[in-house]
Amino acid sequence: MNITQILFWFLSVLAIVGAAGVVGSKNPVYSVLWLIVVFFAISGHYILMNAQFLAIVNIIVYAGAIMVLFLFVIMLMNLNADAEPAKNMNLKMAGTIAGMCLMLVFVAALSRSDEMNRVSQMNGGDIGLIGYLGKVLFNDYVIPFEISSVLFLSAMVGAVVIGKKE
């Protein structure tokens, strides 16, 4: 076992425990904090594959910005334990079974695909580094990239229009 494998197993366990914590926590604030743990674990996986830019963008954008907004909303909504409606036991069972079915479908679909036979390249390759990524984005994929930025702009304009006072 070398250090990459140790880190891989550690991060995988962390991600799964975190994901279970997101679903299992009673208090939504704890759910958000578990979700941040999951994002960190996934960023760690990106770093293991030497995709440093993706890892740090994942942390800055998702863990740093979007989750802070989640926390803002949850803290200001003042969710108390007694204010929360008691959940139906049958509903919980149904949710669990549905989730398991979804996982089964995913596993079945992935086990047949060619992707499973490909081993990801660990700890090497510069595909994930920012210089390479920038060249690819602005040479080969410049039109999709620009179109997605227009999408962001329209979303921003929409948010401003909705948020504006009459």
Next chain:
Amino acid sequence: MFLTIDWTIILEKFVLIVVVVMGSLIIAMYATWGERKVAAILQDRRGPNRAGPAGIFQPLADGLKLFFKEEIIPNFSSKFLFILGPCLAMLTAIMIGAVVPWGNKLHLFNRDMSLQIADINIGILFVFGVVSMGVYGIMIGGWASNNKFSLFGALRAASQIISYELPMGLALIALLMVTGTLSLKAMVGGQMDHIWNIFKQPLGFLIFLVCAFAECNRTPFDLAEAENELVGGYHTEYSSMKLGFYLFAEYINMFLSSAVMVSLFFGGYDIPFFNDAALIDKLGLNWVTIIQGGVLFIKIVCFLIFFMWVRWTIPRFRYDQLMNLGWKILIPLAIFNMLLTGALVLLKQNHWHF
């Protein structure tokens, strides 16, 4: 289970990490003393002068006092998060030191030892990631206190930090266009024996400086703990060393943001008016590295004094003024700076022809 690990590099990095963390803590400790002395000088007082000559042991006395105070955890708070808050604030403050190049390299025991903990490809983006994590320490602490004033302070601090990250990033993009790299080590290397980036990016530096003040929650932007409106801000309910951690994290943030600013704009460990490469031939690598470390330290101390000077000179902003400054002045200014820099870089590549 057989572990194949290169132990020497782990040992080397471990020693470096311990030195950097301890150094940050000690410097932050003496920054509190410095702050009180600067305040005293500006207000025509003496400042701390009882513990040791010129009050030099004052930080130790303060630390002891904080340790011996009663630790209070409010009854209706979530205990785990209440303790996690200051820990996170401290952790994120210290982590920035990992990418700052503290010097060139030392030649010890027949191997070159780089004085940077991690020279990662994403360099400065790591700093941004850590800074955006710093919000959680404040938010979790404020929320877990179960106190309206704490929550207000936390929300103010968080929205302030998020707002000022934007102009900071935009100002940095212009700098990255000039330097062409994200690694702090490469940036310092590019400024060695050339002109410093401050002369290439004066407007970018000004925006970055203002944002750094806001990110550190320093006056004039310390609205998160505005005593006259919010009792004590997000740390109202904290006592003992947990409060000490929050206050201390501010000083570590100040020290490390000074280090980042020096590395980005003021040549890092570059010795001004001397050719460093020629000095290495004359004095040997190790001595030059030590001098460079000293020069970096002097530059950082100048920044720290500037931080304190501003604190005792400029009054606190109002909250709407703070948001107006961030969103309506700094962001357009940063975008303008970015466009101007982009145009100039393109012109230069084209040998000054349109």
